[in-house]
Amino acid sequence: MLPLRILVLHGGTGWKEIKERAVFEIERCAEEGFGFDSALDAVVEAVRCMEDSGAFNAGKGAVYDLLGNRSLDAGVSFKGKIGAVANVSATRNAILLARYVMDLPPHMISGPQADEIARLLGLPPLPPLDEEKRKKYEEDIRKVLGYIPKELSLDLLSFFKGKEEGSGTVGAVALIDGELAAATSTGGIRLKMPGRVGDSPIYGAGFYSDEVIACSATGIGAKIVKFMPCLKLAEAVRKGRGLKEAGREIVKASKDMLGPSMGLIAVSSKGEVFWGTNYRKMLVSMKVE
Numbered sequence: 232m233l234p235l236r237i238l239v240l241h242g243g244t245g246w247k248e249i250k251e252r253a254v255f256e257i258e259r260c261a262e263e264g265f266g267f268d269s270a271l272d273a274v275v276e277a278v279r280c281m282e283d284s285g286a287f288n289a290g291k292g293a294v295y296d297l298l299g300n301r302s303l304d305a306g307v308s309f310k311g312k313i314g315a316v317a318n319v320s321a322t323r324n325a326i327l328l329a330r331y332v333m334d335l336p337p338h339m340i341s342g343p344q345a346d347e348i349a350r351l352l353g354l355p356p357l358p359p360l361d362e363e364k365r366k367k368y369e370e371d372i373r374k375v376l377g378y379i380p381k382e383l384s385l386d387l388l389s390f391f392k393g394k395e396e397g398s399g400t401v402g403a404v405a406l407i408d409g410e411l412a413a414a415t416s417t418g419g420i421r422l423k424m425p426g427r428v429g430d431s432p433i434y435g436a437g438f439y440s441d442e443v444i445a446c447s448a449t450g451i452g453a454k455i456v457k458f459m460p461c462l463k464l465a466e467a468v469r470k471g472r473g474l475k476e477a478g479r480e481i482v483k484a485s486k487d488m489l490g491p492s493m494g495l496i497a498v499s500s501k502g503e504v505f506w507g508t509n510y511r512k513m514l515v516s517m518k519v520e
């Protein structure tokens with residue numbers, strides 16, 4: 232008999248060492264998400280829980296950009312509907328805003344207007360960067376630039392080498408009662424270019440679900456959008472390939488083409504589960520019933 236309920240979470244790939252606190256929080260959030268009866272609620276609540284934990288690069292734990300600010304991207308999909316938000320900076324739970332967008336005609340909203348919509352909806356605001364993170368930002372930026380920039384300038388951008396490196400994005404995929412859902416949320420890449428949008432809110436790249444698979448990706452956004460791994464995985468499974476076999480091939484192919492770049496979690500309508508990475512370590516948790 233196939234398992235009826237599957238929930239898989241990731242806490243990002245790209246970790247040099249996985250922190251104990253992140254392991255604790257992903258387990259706690261897996262438990263929380265698994266308490267819901269629909270695939271959509273399970274992935275959204277698991278991701279919201281990880282955003283709120285502060286232990287990941289999402290929600291209040293998100294990394295800072297070149298100016299020490301944070302901006303968040305997220306995407307969610309369920310039963311043919313997609314919702315995404317990009318570059319929001321005043322909203323604590325990007326995934327809750329993405330879920331709201333999912334039920335509207337646009338597929339994505341972005342920037343200050345998206346934050347304004349979140350405020351109108353009564354979603355909680357993003358708390359300010361805590362003291363510890365502010366200090367870390369100052370240390371990091373001094374190492375790169377030798378000073379703390381006050382505003383964006385071409386001079387500042389000339390220091391930006393476009394070298395993307397990061398970890399701690401969060402995502403979840405679920406199969407519950409034959410329905411598939413996927414959700415991903417991130418603060419992007421540490422010291423990113425202000426205004427940057429990564430792969431996480433791009434359907435087929437950072438998140439994806441249809442009637443054959445649900446998939447969430449993590450890694451280096453600029454590479455993932457070139458590769459569209461979740462879309463590739465769905466196409467392979469639709470042609471009859473096994474999820475695990477196709478997943479392994481896609482993760483390998485992205486490394487062959489782009490170097491260390493990404494990790495994926497996925498579940499199929501048949502109840503197969505895949506996760507794999509070609510970029511350092513990935514944190515994963517799974518619940519099955």
Ligand SMILES: NC(=O)C[C@H](N)C(=O)O
Nearest residue numbers: 398400419429449450452
């Ligand atoms: N750590 C991550 O997975 C970052 C995310 N994929 C981005 O590029 O925005």
